[in-house]
Amino acid sequence: MAAAQTRIVERKEHVFCDGDDATHIYKVEAGHVCIYHMLADGRRQVIDFAFPGDFIGLGVVGQHTTSAQATELTRLRSLPVSELHNVVLDNPQLGLDLYETLSDELSSTRELLLSVSQRSAHERVAGFLLALSQRNARRGEDADTIVLPMTRTDIADYLGLTIETISRTFTKLRRNGLIDIEQCILITIIDRDALIEMAEGPSA
Amino acid sequence: MAAAQTRIVERKEHVFCDGDDATHIYKVEAGHVCIYHMLADGRRQVIDFAFPGDFIGLGVVGQHTTSAQATELTRLRSLPVSELHNVVLDNPQLGLDLYETLSDELSSTRELLLSVSQRSAHERVAGFLLALSQRNARRGEDADTIVLPMTRTDIADYLGLTIETISRTFTKLRRNGLIDIEQCILITIIDRDALIEMAEGPSA
DNA sequence: CGCTAGCTTGAGGTCTATCAACTGAGGTGG
């Protein structure tokens, strides 16, 4: 990663846009990035949220087919894809690594597809919170305290719901004592088992 | 592909199952394969339909995370993944090719996600038929005649709808003169423009 | 000829979107 450079992106600023030439790949160092797809009629599908340590812009050959927008002040490291090609040809193992990274991305997109397609609003929201919690745990942070780095709109477009439904579901979870919410963005998991049960759906 | 072997799979028989070791990759030569994911409570998400010429089993490192079931008598060519690894290490370019293949798969999964998440039942079904039509056209076959190689249940689980909704939507398309249906599986596109308009949704 | 699997059709109910009003926080300018 000799040719890697640091790039700072403001809140709401785009890292790249749909249709841009895919010139770089990026690694998030600090902050968060929202990856999404836009339809002609204004409907939006959020595909992923990139957290510190995550790569974005991978698996793209010509032009980007998604847009990437920082949800807050974000620091990235960028590597030109031309460089990437050279590095891969020199080092075949890296090609396999990229293949595996991409394969992870594929399976997480499938997981999201499954949620959006088959699960109710409650299940999706509960599952979303648990996924964030697990991410915290993996990073050695507190699994029960979640700081949401994205807006309700982002969550809604990610889960295929409306902001009203997200809001109502959060409120219901709070009323039922499963979670606590402070200042909209700080979520504390109180009854994890109930949350898991809700995420898993009716019979399971 | 020196080590490739032919394999015949009966209708309803599985090529591989969720949890199996990913020992081979396959190329469909004749017939059709349905790739899906199963939830504990019986809900199913069909991820893809593999047509002749398509690869299946790519992008998997340890165990399969999906199941693959033939929808009819199907002929495959199989290559052990051990072989694949060797070939890639010998030939770095192939690694990049796999990377690109996988990247196509990722973008088509995202496309499906977009449909399931943001589009109405009518839009999804119309889009599904048009996609099949385009596939025919690409293969030099008649773009207006579609032979469905899968059941209503498969389509429903693919589009995140119920079989009843699929059936009703087909009936409505037929009544409105957009398509013709013979013996459930033979679909003829009559008014392609109207079908495109329906697939694209309200404003677009 | 009866059976099963897959498909169609109908009636009724529910979940979530839509529309709309309200609240609170944060920023800006007078």
Place this chain on the structure above:
DNA sequence: CCACCTCAGTTGATAGACCTCAAGCTAGCG
């Protein structure tokens, strides 16, 4: 320092799309 504005979120009422349950139909097959 306060008034004003905007943006994000919450809450309520209503409507509609799709699911669920149920019955009937057709084709293939033993």
